[in-house]
Amino acid sequence: MRRFTPVVAVITIAAIQAACAGSGSEPLAPPSASSDTRGQSEVRRIEIHDACDPKTFNATLGAGTCERSGGVKFSSFIEQLTKHQVAPAWRFSPVNLNIRLGQAFSATNLGGETHTFTEVEEYGGGVVPLLNQLSGNPNIAPECAALAPSDFIPKGGSSPPDTPEEAGVEKYQCCIHPWMRMTVTIHGA
Secondary structure, three states, X not given: OOOOXXXXXXXXXXXHHHHHOOOOOOOOOOOOOOOOOOOOOOEEEEEEEOOEOHHHHHHHXXXXXXXXXXXXOHHHHHHHXXXXXXXXXXXXXXXXXXXXXXXXXXXXXXXXOOEEOEEEOOOOEOOOHHHHHXXXXXXXXXXXXXXXXXXXXXXXXXXXXXXXXXXXXXXXXXXXXXXXXXXEEEEOO
């Protein structure tokens, strides 16, 4: 059984602070219905959720890590990951999205922590080694190793709209919380 020790806590704090520090971007406006050049009428919204408790997350990881009311205490978050390899409240909704070719979609952060919505070839670990270990994702997804500051989505922020140009299946994950995953299936015209 994996144990959460003071040494692990220090490593976790440093890694999460490094991942979230200096995201360098102001929250983007939530996506709204708009027309694109192919006549599609809306940007499909994906919601990013978490349930961090600001008192315990900020005490452990630093001020500003969690900005919301109430939630899951940091120790319970680590316990959930240790036992189940996921913290269920940290998720994308929906988990599977079906869209038409040319239809745009965007992810909006409704949680209290910073997240990413990163397209990956294959799911893998993210930028926080302890969260990778506890979630059973020891191998970092290459796309997560190449993040830019603009890839981090703060509370209330949104990813830029993505409009796929070919049919198929795309995979997305959070590169901070690597169990947060979804697929987008793009159907032809």
